[in-house]
Amino acid sequence: MYKKYYILIIIVFCIFLFSCKEDSYKYIPKPFSAILPIYIDTAKSIGPLTSPFGNPITYEGIELGRKLFYDTRLSGNNSISCANCHQQQFAFGDNKQFSTGFNTTLTSRNSPQVFNAAWDKDFFWDGRRKSLESQAHDPITSPGEMNGNWNSIIEQLQNDNRYPYMFYQAFGSGIIDSNMILKAIAQFERSMVSFNSKFDKYNLNKDSSVLTISELRGLEIYLRKGTCNSCHTLPLGRINHFANIGLEKGISDSGLYNITHLNEDIGKFKTPSIRNSSFTPPYMHNGKFKTMREVINFYNNDINNNHSNIDPHLRPLFSNKGSLSNQDIEDLLAFIKTLDDYSFITNPAYSNPR
Ligand code: HEC
Ligand code: HEC
Structure with missing residues (x-):
């Protein structure tokens, strides 16, 4: 009587083993590991x-x-x-x-x-x-x-x-x-x-010999006087933050408001990364600025602060227009270039596989 059951159990077990074996022939894709700083x-x-x-x-x-x-x-x-x-x-x-x-x-x-x-x-x-x-x-x-x-x-x-x-x-x-x-x-x-820019080489050991004097001064402006880092936060070059930066006098594109329908979101847009920006003109959601110099001139002189929800991080810039000197601007431009990653735009891993 019990013998019968044993045989049945053995048969079921064999079927189970066999099906496992078949499964193990299935292709197993290889997990990707990124090399990051x-x-x-x-x-x-x-x-x-x-x-x-x-x-x-x-x-x-x-x-x-x-x-x-x-x-x-x-x-x-x-x-x-x-x-x-x-x-x-x-x-x-x-x-x-x-x-x-x-x-x-x-x-x-x-x-x-x-x-x-x-x-x-x-x-x-x-x-x-x-x-x-x-x-x-x-x-x-x-x-x-x-x-x-x-x-x-x-x-x-x-x-x-x-x-x-x-x-x-x-x-x-x-x-x-x-x-x-x-x-x-x-x-x-x-x-x-x-993450393979000159800035990354500097940032690895905070080795100031990697950057020129002007680039180092530009980094200081970026972090403090220019307030850029409060939204374009390094090392990613952005945080998950939507902001109305006073790009336009009126509002022709309501941005985040179209999704949330909250008045406080009118004219807010996602903060894009500042990395690789030499490769990405024209700038802004409406492609309004052709050069980085135009962008900096905007932040320095032309922020429209008549919006009720203008981002408070920009206050030092719009309440004291023109506070960045010509030298500050040159240094800031030099620093922003250190965030360009030439290996990224030429990396064959991302090119057309044909
Ligand atoms: C309050 C947050 C905030 C601060 C501070 C800020 N930005 Fe921005 N930045 C944004 C947002 C949001 C956008 C997108 C705006 C849009 O398209 O309407 C943007 C867009 C840009 C762009 C265009 C990027 C692209 O891909 O189109 C550049 C370049 C830029 N900012 C540089 C700077 C610099 C330089 C500073 C410092 C002088 C600065 N930003 C300060 C939030 C900020
Ligand atoms: C005709 C041009 C065009 C084509 C084709 C196109 N995109 Fe885009 N893509 C855009 C534009 C314009 C935006 C921004 C639209 C907006 O914000 O309303 C965008 C936004 C994006 C974003 C969001 C980026 C961010 O920072 O938020 C990603 C990711 C993206 N596209 C990937 C793709 C992928 C993947 C495809 C193909 C399946 C594709 N796009 C095809 C023009 C295009």
């Missing part, structure tokens, strides 16, 4: 590169995301990819005030740069998306950007000779769906890290 890894507010729950970052996912980022098949007429408006040579921004999307439609805001986005919480100038996965959905389907249609995108990718296997490697299934596409793109974006 120690002060990023250990900084309380920054910390190591992490992925959200449900989308761990892997080398296979990044490689797939990279291919998708550059693939025009994600658009309605196979002519536009993410990289049309987010170009590596411009730190994954664009050099135009507004970018050209589907059917030559112009975007209504300036294309922001994309790097160190793994440490970002809000996406778009008005912060309307809270993850890179959900962000990427919008340009793909937006009629004025890529005007893509998920069914036709998936059909094309499914019929490609490489994609199904790449999806299998990254996500364990070769049956492609839109979620996997968005996850892979987000992984690629999270892998874009940029």
Whole structure:
């Protein structure tokens, strides 16, 4: 009697073992590890590169995301990819005030740069998306950007000779769906890290011999008199902070208010990173300034402080217009250039895989 049960248990056990063995043949993607300067890894507010729950970052996912980022098949007429408006040579921004999307439609805001986005919480100038996965959905389907249609995108990718296997490697299934596409793109974006500037070499040991006298003076202006660091906080070059900086006399774009409908948010925009800014003109959500000198002149002389919610961090600048001397401005310009990371804009890991 009991013997029968033993045999049954042994059979069930064998089936279990066999199924485990089959499972172990499944491709396991390799977790990505980013090499970061120690002060990023250990900084309380920054910390190591992490992925959200449900989308761990892997080398296979990044490689797939990279291919998708550059693939025009994600658009309605196979002519536009993410990289049309987010170009590596411009730190994954664009050099135009507004970018050209589907059917030559112009975007209504300036294309922001994309790097160190793994440490970002809000996406778009008005912060309307809270993850890179959900962000990427919008340009793909937006009629004025890529005007893509998920069914036709998936059909094309499914019929490609490489994609199904790449999806299998990254996500364990070769049956492609839109979620996997968005996850892979987000992984690629999270892998874009940029901490290899002259400033980073200085910051590692606070070695002042790395910077020139003018650059060091510029850093002082940046931290104190210029108040820049209160929003464009180093070492990331920004904090998660929305601010009305008095860019315009009136308000033609309500920014964060469009999302929250709170009066206190009128004219507030996400603080962009100051890193790599030599590569990212024109500046601001409306691409209003062509050069960094124009930006600094604005902060020094032209902040419109007639807004009720103008950011108080800017008070030293707008209540004492022109407080930065010509020398201060030259030094500040020199310092901001030390935040440029040339290895980022030439790193083959982020280029078009063809
Ligand atoms: C036609 C040009 C265009 C295309 C194509 C495009 N973008 Fe953008 N992207 C923009 C503009 C403009 C914004 C800012 C819009 C806003 O804030 O309202 C933006 C914002 C973003 C942001 C937010 C950055 C930040 O700092 O908040 C990310 C990330 C991004 N795009 C990634 C992508 C990805 C991924 C694709 C492809 C799936 C893509 N973009 C396709 C123009 C484009
Ligand atoms: C109160 C917070 C705050 C302070 C202080 C501040 N900024 Fe900004 N900065 C912002 C915000 C927010 C934006 C985006 C505004 C917009 O587009 O409407 C911005 C935009 C910029 C841009 C454009 C970046 C891009 O990619 O378009 C540059 C450059 C810049 N600031 C430099 C500086 C400098 C230099 C200082 C110091 C003199 C400074 N900022 C002080 C919040 C601040």
